[in-house]
Amino acid sequence: xxxxxxxxxxxxxxxxxxxxxxxxxxxxxxxxxxxxxxxxxxxxxxxxxxxxxxxxxxxxxxxxxxxxxxxxxxxxxxxxxxxxxxxxxxxxxxxxxxxxxxxxxxxxxxxxxxxxxxxxxxxxxxxxxxxxxxxxxxxxxxxxxxxxxxxxxxxxxxxxxxxxxxxxxxxxxxxxxxxxxxxxxxxxxxxxxxxxxxxxxxxxxxxxxxxxxxxxxxxxxxxxxxxxxxxxxx
Numbered sequence: 001x002x003x004x005x006x007x008x009x010x011x012x013x014x015x016x017x018x019x020x021x022x023x024x025x026x027x028x029x030x031x032x033x034x035x036x037x038x039x040x041x042x043x044x045x046x047x048x049x050x051x052x053x054x055x056x057x058x059x060x061x062x063x064x065x066x067x068x069x070x071x072x073x074x075x076x077x078x079x080x081x082x083x084x085x086x087x088x089x090x091x092x093x094x095x096x097x098x099x100x101x102x103x104x105x106x107x108x109x110x111x112x113x114x115x116x117x118x119x120x121x122x123x124x125x126x127x128x129x130x131x132x133x134x135x136x137x138x139x140x141x142x143x144x145x146x147x148x149x150x151x152x153x154x155x156x157x158x159x160x161x162x163x164x165x166x167x168x169x170x171x172x173x174x175x176x177x178x179x180x181x182x183x184x185x186x187x188x189x190x191x192x193x194x195x196x197x198x199x200x201x202x203x204x205x206x207x208x209x210x211x212x213x214x215x216x217x218x219x220x221x222x223x224x225x226x227x228x229x230x231x232x233x234x
Contacts, residue, residue: 004063009193012056013167014202020046020053023203025213034142034173036224039209040200040217042167044138048085058089060193061164065134068191070162073131074105078149079112082136089136106130110149124152134162140192141169143179150186162189169196170226178226197229204231 016022021043029037047053061075075093077086087109094105108129121128133153137146150160163183172178183190204214214231221229 004060004067004193006193009060010198012060013194013199016047016053017199017203017206020050022047023199023207025204025207025209025217027213029216032141033144036141036171036220038217038220039213040196040220042139042169042196042199044166045081048082048138054084054088057166058085058092061085061089061136061166062093064191064193065162065164068162068164068189070134070164070189071132072134072161073158074108074129075134075136076108076110076129076149076153077136078138078145079110082138083109085138086136104130110152120156125156128156129153129158131158132161133158134164135160137163137165139167139169140165140179141171142173143182146179146183150183150188160186160188162191165190165192167194167196167199168192171221171224172226200229201231 013022024041024043025039026041027039029039030041031037048057065072065075072093075086075090077083077089087107090105090107094100094107097103097105106127106129108125108127110125111123115123117123135146135149135153140146146163150163153160168179170178173182180190200217211232218229218231221227
């Protein structure tokens with residue numbers, strides 16, 4: 001398993017901006033789970049729907065986790081966006097462990113819509129996570145979806161030791177804290193493979209959206225960002 005190379009990962013992402021629509025500047029603002037709307041969208045879904053690209057991304061995640069000193073019992077993807085990434089990463093991880101034939105490694109997946117009846121495992125999961133868990137997310141804004149998964153994994157008597165995110169949008173929550181601050185306050189490691197600025201700025205140069213759209217994206221980060229985002233020349 002190689003070391004994680006962030007520059008290589010960013011270059012990998014650059015190639016997907018046009019070919020897979022990884023970054024877009026829609027004329028109509030995109031709504032997020034947080035209730036916010038922005039004219040810039042980062043969407044890993046199409047990339048994660050390609051077998052060869054999924055193979056590479058899961059390897060990047062594994063290399064990042066190892067470099068970060070994480071040694072979980074399982075990787076778990078936030079439903080439904082990173083469920084497949086969680087399953088494939090966990091499968092690869094377990095197969096590489098020397099005790100895979102002795103220890104029981106789970107292959108967990110959370111239900112996007114919990115069932116009304118049954119045990120906790122049946123209601124909330126298709127295969128319950130066990131032991132030390134690393135939660136995977138594709139794009140994080142305020143962290144609401146990740147925090148929800150942390151809570152229900154803990155209810156299942158499992159221990160979340162880390163959260164690993166493909167792209168952090170670098171936004172503040174309504175309480176003035178970042179997703180990183182909230183997750184780390186729970187004693188959980190937080191790691192990102194890329195951040196929004198590393199993708200949005202080159203995407204703007206490639207896609208050349210109207211100045212009005214770029215201005216609205218700048219205004220969005222003026223309001224919600226950890227720091228301002230500059231796209232238009234000053």
